[in-house]
Amino acid sequence: MSDKKNKVIEIATMLFAKNGFENTSMANICLEANVSKGLVYHHFKSKESILVEIFTQVTNQMAEMGEKTTSSSKPEAQIQQLIEIIFSQLKKDKHLFQFNLNVMFQPTTRKILHEQIEQRANILFKSVKGIFDQISAERSNVLSYMFIAEIDGIALNYLSIFDDYPLEMVKEELLKKYRNLK
Amino acid sequence: MSDKKNKVIEIATMLFAKNGFENTSMANICLEANVSKGLVYHHFKSKESILVEIFTQVTNQMAEMGEKTTSSSKPEAQIQQLIEIIFSQLKKDKHLFQFNLNVMFQPTTRKILHEQIEQRANILFKSVKGIFDQISAERSNVLSYMFIAEIDGIALNYLSIFDDYPLEMVKEELLKKYRNLK
Amino acid sequence: MSDKKNKVIEIATMLFAKNGFENTSMANICLEANVSKGLVYHHFKSKESILVEIFTQVTNQMAEMGEKTTSSSKPEAQIQQLIEIIFSQLKKDKHLFQFNLNVMFQPTTRKILHEQIEQRANILFKSVKGIFDQISAERSNVLSYMFIAEIDGIALNYLSIFDDYPLEMVKEELLKKYRNLK
Amino acid sequence: MSDKKNKVIEIATMLFAKNGFENTSMANICLEANVSKGLVYHHFKSKESILVEIFTQVTNQMAEMGEKTTSSSKPEAQIQQLIEIIFSQLKKDKHLFQFNLNVMFQPTTRKILHEQIEQRANILFKSVKGIFDQISAERSNVLSYMFIAEIDGIALNYLSIFDDYPLEMVKEELLKKYRNLK
DNA sequence: CATGAATGAGCTTTCATTCAT
DNA sequence: CATGAATGAAAGCTCATTCAT
Structure with a gap:
């Protein structure tokens, strides 16, 4: 290129x-x-196609990232690692994440990227569910939804709601919460 | 008017x-x-001012909503009630909530509404913290942040990420989780 | 307006x-x-719609013009009158006629104006056939086509082919030809 | 090439x-x-020069065609033959003829091809006049203009005006008309 | 309180043409 | 002969805003 x-x-x-x-x-x-x-x-081809190309690149990066955590270690350790990766990305690429929220919520861009957005959600959900399956097969679905909601909510609050969000404190709380899963 | x-x-x-x-x-x-x-x-005065007036109206509605929960009942009951109100609003005014996410994340509109967004965050945070203060004064801050993150994350996933989000299941999980707070 | x-x-x-x-x-x-x-x-609404409005105006003018000749006089006199009107218009609005040829032959504009072009052809054909019907019912069709071809051909040659076309001479020949119709 | x-x-x-x-x-x-x-x-050299090359090729083909008819036969037979050739071409290369009308009437392309258009008109006129000269020296001029007008008018009506033009019928009428020239 | 004609800057996109390789 | 990256001007069109009525 x-x-x-x-x-x-x-x-x-x-x-x-x-x-x-x-x-x-x-x-x-x-x-x-x-x-x-x-x-x-x-x-x-168009302005839209630039957007699609950017979004696709980021999606691919996320897919690669997701694969890294599905290692051979214990599920608790995998979650800890996943949280670490996400929080470190969040701090590093703040603007990129804000851009992603932006295009996902704006009706016009949302329509353009609908397929990719869906694909991303599935990648993340499968990745998370893969971990929770090892802990509790019957509760892995709801636990995955809750975990993803917590992550997304924290990201949203950090990136766009609270001016001085205590990201470190919240991360520690999250790590603590997912340290012991029966 | x-x-x-x-x-x-x-x-x-x-x-x-x-x-x-x-x-x-x-x-x-x-x-x-x-x-x-x-x-x-x-x-x-301008197109922007229409946006500001709409957003302010919604903010005022939210403030009223927040006051309702600060009743004299027990903190656990207050949280249950807050969750019920939020989820019922979420289902009823799906489009209005999507619009709110949209303008909060788009850089242009975000700048215009910066003040109101901050104000809203404070209203909600105080309201939630008021409840958690009654449970644990020293942990009320972090608990409030976690609670708000969960709510926002669920809303975000429901409104804009997953095509068929199990909103009821997640709500039950959340209610169960906040039923007993030591 | x-x-x-x-x-x-x-x-x-x-x-x-x-x-x-x-x-x-x-x-x-x-x-x-x-x-x-x-x-x-x-x-x-668009550049095209300006074209349509102009073309429609001219079509309406032509329709009015066609009605004038369907008078009560003898068919031979009607044809003489029609020829006079057409040649006088041709000389007066040379640019307008060239514009009409132009848009009728250019593929893009032709598509836009297809309906009006058809309508115009029908108006003229009926008007001419109405005269020839009084002369020979069974030959009126072919005579109309021939007459219109002669008129259009002369216009085309005058407007766009020959630099110094003998319009008067050709008109006299045409008048002479259609003076006596058995 | x-x-x-x-x-x-x-x-x-x-x-x-x-x-x-x-x-x-x-x-x-x-x-x-x-x-x-x-x-x-x-x-x-340019887009225009492609147009010029195409138009010149067609002009040359027309010149060759014109020469074929100036044979040693009687003038009436020559005209019959010319009519046959023209009508057969008209049916065969409908699109090519429409293209020629198109570029001849569009002001921009018209300017580019002005010389060739003039040349073509002269070729055809000389060819036709050569036949009518053998019939009537003093009327050959006006007869040529009338003949060309009829041909061009029929072509124009067939190619761009009437959706279902009775080309065969008109051709027969024309052949009949030019069968006996005193 | 109400209309809609009028503005002008800015938008996305197209296109003939050039030129280094 | 052959490619396609690169240019810059111009195209049709949109839009927030103003203002005379």
Whole structure:
């Protein structure tokens, strides 16, 4: 893939995260990426297709991440590891996560990415359920939903609700809670 | 407040929820509400100000809702009642909640509503903390954050992630979990 | 109808005739008509709809013109009169006729105006056949087609093929030919 | 001439006929012809020059056709033969004739091809006048204009005006009309 | 309180053409 | 001969906002 195409994706990701998809114009992207409009449309069919390509890349990264945790260790350890990974990503790529929330909730972008969003949810759910299955087969479903809700809720509160969210404190509480699972 | 102004607010809320703030034009609103552009600008300074007025109305409704639960009953009962109210609202006003997530995560609208979003978070946090204070003064902070995260996470998963979310099952789990607090 | 809308139609007709539909931009029209783009799109749904409105106006004028000749006089006199009217229009509105040929042959505009083109052909054919029916019921069909072909062919040659077409000479020949019909 | 250049001309002719010159992009041509943009610009100076080359080819074909009829037979037979050739071409290459009308009436392409259009008209006129000269020297001019008008008018009506034109019937009428010329 | 004509900047997208490889 | 990345101008169209009536 050419250098300039990568540059466009990089800049577009940054601008979509910062200003939202609808408030980022192709002209903006071209200006920041130092390329012409013609070039962008040579590499991408439309503005939407840039979004799809970015979102797909992130989905693939998440899939890889999910595979790492399904190791051979005990389920409790796997959950601890999963929590660690998620919280560290959350702190590191704050803007990327905000961009993801943004496009998932905006009706227009949501429609465009519906398939990928579904796919992501399934990847995460299977990954989590795989762990809880080892603890309690009959309760693994509800436990998975609860766990994912807690993670997503914390992310949401941290990223977009509370100005000074005690992320560390909440993480410790979560780790403690999932240390002993009968 | 005039009938036509109410009509504009009602239609705007519906369209913002359905298509997003950026993808709803003033012309759309006028057409659907059967009023002229001049009239809308007579009642509202700008498109943004319609959004602010809608969001403020919802915030006030939430504040009223929060007051209801701070009754004289036992803290456990208060939490059960709070959960019941939230889940019932969630099912009833699905679109309104989606609209709220939408504007809270889109950078442009987020900036416009920053103050109200903060205010809302504080209202909810105080309301929840007021209950947990009666159970454990030293742990009330972290418990409140965890509780709010669970609620928000469930809402997010139900509204925008999983196509067929087991809302009832999750609600029962949550009620069970908060039935006995030492 | 507002003054400015009329101005737009007038200017658009002139520019379409002079440069063709595809080579006339909305910016061109706005510049010449001294109005903003927004105004044009306030009055017309699209560039196509301007074309349709112009074409429909001309069709209506033609329909009126057709009715004038169906008078009570003898068929030979009616044909002479029809020829006179057509040749006088041809000389007077040369650009308008060229514009009509242009849009009727260009694939894009042809599709847009298909219905009106058909309607026009029927109006003219009925009008001509109405005259020839009085002369020979069984040959009126073929005579009408021949007459229309001659008229259209002369117009085409005059407007777009020969640089110095002997329009008067051809008209006299045609008048002579249709003076005595058995 | 290279295979690929021929392919480009063939595809361009087809697309110009189908969609018009202005609505056919170089990218379209490249895609359909399975060649790169660079190659097309290696063979042709510009998009216009493709049009000129196509039109010139057709003009040359017409010139050859004209020469065939100027045989040693009687003038009446020559006209009958000319009519037969023209009607047979009209039916065979309907799209090619529509393309020719299209570019001759669209102002932009008209300017580009002005010279060739004039040349063509002269070729045809001389060819026809050569026949009528043998019948009546003093009336050959006006008779030629009338004959050409009839042919062009029939073509125009058949190709672009009437949806179900009785081409055979009209042809028979024309043959009958020009069978006996005093 | 109510209308809708009018503006002008900005939007996404298309396109003929060039040029390094 | 052949490719396709890259350009930049221009296209049709949208939209929040203003203002005379």
